[in-house]
Amino acid sequence: MSVVEMSEAPKLRIVVVGHVDHGKSTLIGRIFYDTDSLPEGKVEAIKKASALEGMEFEYAFLLDALLEEQAQNITIDTTQIPFRTEKRGYVLIDAPGHREFLKNMVTGAASADAAILLVAANEGVREQSRRHSYLLRLLGLRQIVVAVNKMDLVDYSEAAFEAVKTEYTDFLTQIGLTAQQFIPISAREGDNIARQASDKMPWYDGPTILQRLDQFAPAALVTHQPLRFPVQDIFRFDARRIIAGRVESGTLRIGDRLRFSPGGRESRVASFERWQGPARDYALAGESVAITLEEQLFVERGQIASLSGASMPTVAHRLRVNLFWMGPETVKVGDKLRLRLATQEVGCRIATIERRIDASTLADADGDTTELARHDVAEAIIETDKPIAFDTHDISEALGRFVLVLNRRVAGGGILTGADILAEDRNIVPADSRVSRQERERRNGHKGAVVWLTGLSGSGKSTLASAVNRTLFDHGISATFLDGDNLRHGLNADLGFSQEDRSENIRRAAHVAALFAESGVIALTAFISPYRNDRQNARAIALQADVPFIEIFVDTPLEVCESRDPKGLYKKARAGEIPQFTGIDAPYETPEAPEVTIRTAEQSQEESVATLVQEIRERLSNSRYEDWSV
């Protein structure tokens, strides 16, 4: 690989965590040594220094450059050092294992793309092995390799390795983490770090540490998620108001109509203000940009811009959270704190602690649940002085996490799992608690609708509806697919194929579809629905519920359907085994004025899907994506 490619590839940030004395510094020293990443003379200098102090050289000393570390033999603070493999560059973050240095571990691990969990084969899973794993989950890490170290101290025993693997896997599963690989290593001997140790462990044929790291992926960009653009500052270098901020997700374009939450004022993007920057009319997630608006709005730091009419952040002042506390002071329910989320900062307090968790056992911690001490983890409700804008953590990492500040220092952090809705209703929703259609559409970013596919058996309705459902879902659109066959197995199991039963089948399906549409979902249905009257009835049910009804005629000639015969039904019908089969001995009444006609015999499936998505999009204005591309 050429030098240029190597440097331009994104670097992977790796954090190493584990119980104290399980060998982190040794592993890291080894990785640097084996990848030839140390400055000239470093090893010699440290060997010399060790000899001067009467100590035997250890790989761990390569990292422990500070006096204090050598004195106490513990890593005192997070260190970040670059190294590289043949594949790409890395930044290695050493997170200290000593219990009181939790904050340093969080500092290091929060920015990592992947983690090495280190556990000593001779000691097994210990308190901090579990505690650190739990924190990695709260910090959102998903790419994990477990290095079972000190295999040399257990005679490279497969049984010892398997015992640790089983024990750790059990714990990780409980907290919702999956390790992609367990690797038996000896950091001291350099086994399975860069060099395969099949001589010592013939029973292990998996990758080395470096090989496994090379398989991990850098953080994905979130350019196709809904736009989130937190306002960082307002510059007034001249008469104009320039809004500075970083695009946290989605794509920001000139001409976009932005809505600022909390508040809700809207204006269009007039320009990007760049110095020596690219002449582009858009910015992607991850870019720090500055824009001007068409109208001079009062916008302030902390507000989050989303696309008007599209998915927007939740605004609330009672928040459900999972949090960890790192401050030296104990915090009590009701204590005044500051909460920071993206660029927002507000006063807040912990309203209730619902559950305090012992992160190393996952049991409910005993004792007082009105205060949190250093290193406690809890589920709680936080109340802010004024409403803030956020997304839950499963929707957006950047807007679903926060820190808590006490006495001028960041002392805690956590992720948002939701708004405390009932309390919101009680406290701020004045009288009418019904959720209006408009509110729902604003939240979803699009209207609900019934998209009704009709056509002969084998015309391709289900295949098409299923593919369209997938495409919509991938674009963040709420959609669902009601398949005729599936409905007949459950809701309509009592119905046969007489004309009367077919009408009832369609009537029930139409009501179910309308209910989905009313709740903001695009309901795709695939029923033969051969009778014009039944389809008109389905349309009436949708219109009564005030949701759009889009009839799609999947127009595939009978010969084509019969030649496809995916379920062998035509064959059976021709043989007289299925009475009243549509197209054979029961009529199919062709739609007179369908909204869309798709001819699957004349275009590829991709073209059919594209046409249909396009048609749906055009019929649902107020849609999240003005540029769905399929």
Added chain:
Amino acid sequence: MNGNSLGKPQTDMETPDDAADVALSHLDSLENQSIYILREAYHAFSNLCMPWSMGKDSNVLLWLAKKAFCGHIPFPVLHIDTTYEFPEMLEFRDWATREYNLDLIVKINEEARYGRGVSYETHDPVTVTHELKSVALQQVLAERKFDALITGIRRDEDSTRAKERYFSPRSAQYEWDYRDQPPEFWGQFTTDILPGEHIRVQAILDWTEVDIWRYIQRENIPIPQMYFARNGKRFRSLGCMPITHPVDSDAATIDDIIAELETTRVPERAGRAQDHHERNAMQKLRAKGFM
């Protein structure tokens, strides 16, 4: 460097519709992160200042600040003049001050240099560095009451710098408590300080030496010519004249330098005598306020 134009556009990216798999390049990621940090600092502090050594990292920082603030540098730039500056660096300082329209402060610790005669001829390099750089900086902090300094230090320069924070508090005695640094994650920084304290804002902490050179090349950022080889020697890191030594090199262009860095295992600051005067010299200097 070829000085025909100041900079060129960032790496071109695909149009947004094709952007599904487009990641920001490594340099773009670093640039965007640095701009974010600079803007956080500008918002958080009312009286900040950017020390400027005219070295390569310092000039990259200046460039990033202009990007962050739409072509402006909305705070003063500070040159700590040890009186041992290379003449070429001073020429560059005066040129760049005009070119960038900088609000330049030049500070000499006159009490030490002229009052007590602190010099490389009479004192060891750690003492001189502390007096003429760190103490000079403290004097400016006291005079101008700056609440934040934007520094150009990088993690890969030194093991103590590797442990730094983006926003790193310094006490009213200008000391760095590296034993008890505040947590820093999710882009939330330490911004609340007591009177007399200040924050070191380290906006290019994650950049490496090679990143700096690639960015200088991509953006065509003006730098002093002393980094390029003349007669088989070049300066890799620049400081005071008597204690800064060139390294053997034939690297006469940025491409040459990048190629050299890809293979060398000599540390960047090997030619800076004060770092190596005694064991843990950097740690001692930095705990007392050196950058």
